[in-house]
Amino acid sequence: MVLKMKGMPMWAVIALSLLGGVGGGYAAVAMQSREGKSGATCVDNEIIRRAAVPAGARAANAGALPYFVDAAAKASPAVVHVRVVGVVERESPYRGTLLEFFFGAQPNVQQQVQLSGSGALISPDGYIVTNFHVVKNARAIEVSLPDKRNFEAKTVASDPATDLALLKVQSPRPLPYIEFGKSDSLRVGEWVLAIGNPFNLETTVTAGIVSATARNINTQSGKVSIESLIQVDAAVNMGNSGGPLVDLDGRLVGINTAIASPTGAFAGYAFSIPESIVTKFVEDVRKYGEVRHVVLGVNIMNMNSQLAEEFANGDTRGVIVGGVYANGPADRAGIRVYDIILSVNGRRVNTVTELQGEISRLTPGDTADVVVFRSGREERVRVQF
DSSP states (O other): OEEEETTEEEEEEEEOOEEEETTSOOOOOOOOOTTSOOSOOOOOHHHHHHTSOOHHHHHHTTTTSOOOHHHHHHHGGGEEEEEEEEEEEEOOTTTTSHHHHHHOOOOOEEEEEEEEEEEEEOSTTOEEEEOHHHHTTEEEEEEEOTTSOEEEEEEEEEETTTTEEEEEEOOSSOOOOOOBOOGGGOOTTOEEEEEEOGGGOTTEEEEEEEEEEEEOOOTTTTSOOOOOEEEEOSOOOTTOTTOEEEOTTSOEEEEEEEEEESSSSOOSOEEEEEHHHHHHHHHHHHHHSSOOOOOOOEEEEEOOHHHHHHHSTTOOOSEEEEEEOTTSHHHHHTOOTTOEEEEETTEEOOSHHHHHHHHTTOOTTOEEEEEEEETTEEEEEEEEO
16 A cells, blocks of 8 residues: 655655465565575574574673664564455456446456565464554455464454554464563664564564654545554565564564655655554453544644744643534533643643544543643643543
8 A cells, every 4th residue: 555645745655564466476575595696695593593692792792782682582473474365446447448438337346465464462362463454355364473383363353543453363272472562661762673574574573763753644644543653764664564563672562554665665764553552452452342532622733933922932832722623522621722732641742643642542431631731821621531
C-alpha cells in the first residue's frame, strides 16, 4: 500500500507487508548458495557462535558501544513469519472498453494474492500481535516460528484505526513469547532493534536509534486513525510489518508498521506503533472482546507564536482548542474554545499528535484529569468518557 505524505510530495508512506500474486513470487533478493559467486556469504551457526563476543570483552566495551546480542537472542524466538492468502478487488480490465459500451458496466475482478509479514508472540498460549494491513481480507493465515514449527492462525480481533490485529494459534506446548517494555520511557537517541522477515529473510535483526516520538504520518488519510508513532532509523523493509521493535532488554516497545521512502525501500525513516497503544488494544480485546475507543470531542491546533501571544502570554506549550462538539466529553467537562490543553493525566502534551496518543490510552467509562490554560491561569477539569 503506497500513500502520499502531506508536505512530502516525492515521498511515500509504505505499509510494510510483502505482496505477490499466487503462482508468482515475492520480491527477489540477489543471493546465491555458498558455492555461488555472489557477494552474499552463507555462514554456519557454529562459526557465528565461535565469533561471539566473550563476556570479558563485552564488559570492557560497555562504556563504548551498545551490546545487542542478548536482546536479539531473547526476543527473536518469539518473532513469527506471517503468510497470508487473501483476496483483493481489482478494477475490471474491461472498464471503458467497447464491451462495456455494448453490455454495460462490468464487475470488478477478485484476485487471490499472497502477503508476507511478521508478528510477535505475546503469550505462551499462542496470541500474536501483528498489523491489520497484513491480515486484511485474509482467507488463510499461516505463521512460522524460528524453530521451523508452522501453525494455522485465526484472527481474534483487528482495529484499522490503530493498524493492529490479534491472531491466535493452537500449540500442544507453551510457545516462546516476548515481554512488554514501556514505550513511554523511550528517549530520542536510545538504541532499539527491529526484528522481522524483510523480503522473506526470516528473523532479521537490525539496529538503530529512536529518531522521534509522537509522529503522525497520515497512513490512513481520510479515515479515522490513531497515530502517535515512534520514528526510528533501524533498517525496516517490506515484510517487516507487524514485527516488534525492542529495547536493549529484549522487550517489546513497538510494532513496526510503515516507512517513509521516495523509492519504496528503506531510506532511514521507519515508524512503529508504541507499546502503550498495543497494550491498550490487547487489554481491550481480552476484557471486552473488541477494541473500544473514546473521543475528546474537540477540534484542536498546534500552538504557534502568534496564537501564543494572543491567548497564552507568549507561552507556546500545549495545544489550542478551536472548536467543541456539543454534548461531547469535553463539552460536558466545561472545556471551551481557546482553552489551551497542557496535560492529560499528568502527562504533558505539546502537539496534536501527543494529545491523540494520550486519549488513545482511554476506554469508555474512564475519567481523565486535564489541565488547561484559560484567561491567564491554569485550571484542572475532569473529563468523563
